[in-house]
Amino acid sequence: MRIFFTGGSGKAGKHVAPYLASQGHQVTNADLTPLGHPDVNDLKVDLTDAGQTYSAMAQMASMDELDLPSVPSYDAVVHFAAIPRILLTPDATTYAINILSTYHVLEAATRLGIPKVIFASSETTYGICFAQGERKPLYVPVDEEHPVVPEDSYAMSKVASEVTARSFHARTGSDLYGLRINNVIEPHEYEEYFPDYLEDPSLRRRNVFAYIDTRDLGQMVQRCLTTDGLGFEVFNVANADMSVAATTDEIREQFYEGVELRREMGRDETFYSIDKARQMLGFDPQHSWRDVLADPRA
Ligand SMILES: NC(=O)c1ccc[n+]([C@@H]2O[C@H](COP(=O)([O-])OP(=O)(O)OC[C@H]3O[C@@H](n4cnc5c(N)ncnc54)[C@H](O)[C@@H]3O)[C@@H](O)[C@H]2O)c1
Ligand SMILES: O=C(O)[C@H]1O[C@@H](O)[C@H](O)[C@@H](O)[C@@H]1O
Incomplete structure (x- = not known):
């Protein structure tokens, strides 16, 4: 497929965009800074500018396309570009950049007749990650039916993005899949961070003890690309196990007192x-910190 990928130079995108290229897709990376990967075409675009976004999505992807009779249309958009958390820019700026760029991407894709947009939403929509003080889930495991009423500007921007996508779907009926991505972990980060997480699970409370490996995030995007006709949907994205060594029973006892358990859970299963x-x-995640670090409980 011919894919317009935004934010391909970032933490998640620099793994997922080349992975999609390795799966045979033709990938254009629309970002403020280039990725510089041999299999991905870089295009410098500021997505907060509607004209730039539309123009970038309508034009050819590479010099090779000069030899085609006309400029082909993109088959899908993967929208990862964003300010990816609070405290990087002022709250109002985080909100403004994220909702504006997402609106522009969705509008351009809709007007150009691109049949599918996969966009990065976030675990923060559930209001736990960046809550002032501690907030527990209403129930576990946290699924897509859990209320999304966050109090921080970043998560608000992601909820707004989902609402906007749902409305574009109402207009066109096209496939718009929002990925409520959990905390993104690059393969080299297991050795860097996880020894501390295994030692002290409270470090992962704000992520409901979950994580997502960039390689499994790539698999998720690929599955979204190959599964058509779902319309507007949001999906949690995480690895199958927790990012800590404690068991689900131990975590519930220590952190989730009074939180409803909706169904039986496996010993290490993600909340x-x-x-x-x-x-x-x-979706069938393949990776785990246990591939890199010894499980102290095994
Ligand atoms: N990192 C996480 O743990 C995590 C978790 C859940 C969701 N997400 C979401 O996943 C996506 C990717 O996150 P990330 O961690 O790779 O972030 P990142 O900051 O590393 O990458 C984002 C990329 O977007 C680009 N960008 C920002 N503003 C832009 C603009 N106006 N025009 C064009 N490009 C612009 C940046 O240059 C950067 O390369 C984001 O939407 C983020 O909100 C991230
Ligand atoms: O976008 C998000 O959800 C993420 O933002 C990151 O910056 C946080 O460190 C992470 O815990 C969140 O998962």
């Missing part, structure tokens, strides 16, 4: 439910 992605997309 960030990926049942929907498994059922609707066949």
Whole structure:
């Protein structure tokens, strides 16, 4: 497929964009800074500018396309570009950049007739990650039906992005899949961060003890690309296990007193439910910190 990928130079995108290229897709990376990967075409675009966004999505992807009879249309957009958390820019700027760029991407894709947009939403929509003080989930495992009423500007921008996508879907009926991505972990980060997480699970409370490996995030995007006709949907994205060594029973006892348990859970199973992605997309995460570090409980 011919893919317009935004934010391909970032933490998640620099893994996912080349992975999609390795799966045979033709990938254009629309970002403020280039990725510089041999298999990905870089295009410098400021997505907060509507004209730039539309123009970039309408034009040819590479010099090779000069030899085609006309400029082909993109088959899908993967929208990862964003200010990816609070405290990087003032709250109002974080909100403004994220909602504006997402609106522009969705509008351009819609007007150009691109049939699918996969966009990065976030675990923060559930209001736990960047809550002032501690906030527990209403129930576990946290699934896509859990209320999304966050108090921080970043998560608000992601909720607004989902609402905007749902409305574009109402207009066109096209496929718009929002990925409520958990905390992104690059392969080299297991050795860097996880020894501390295994030692002290409270470090992962704000992520409901979950994580997502960049390689499994790539698999998720690929599955979204190959699964058509779902319309507007949001999906939690996380690895199958927790980012800590404690068991689900121990975590519930220590952190989730009074939190409803909706169903039986496995010993190490993620509290960030990926049942929907498994059922609707066949998502099947392959990686774990246990591939890199010894499980102190094994
Ligand atoms: N990192 C995480 O743990 C995490 C978790 C959940 C969701 N997300 C979401 O996933 C996506 C990717 O996150 P990331 O960690 O790779 O972030 P990142 O900051 O590393 O990458 C984002 C990229 O977007 C680009 N960008 C920002 N503003 C832009 C603009 N106006 N025009 C064009 N490009 C612009 C940046 O240059 C950067 O390369 C984001 O939407 C983020 O909100 C991230
Ligand atoms: O976008 C998000 O959800 C993420 O933002 C990151 O900066 C946080 O460190 C991470 O915990 C969140 O998962």
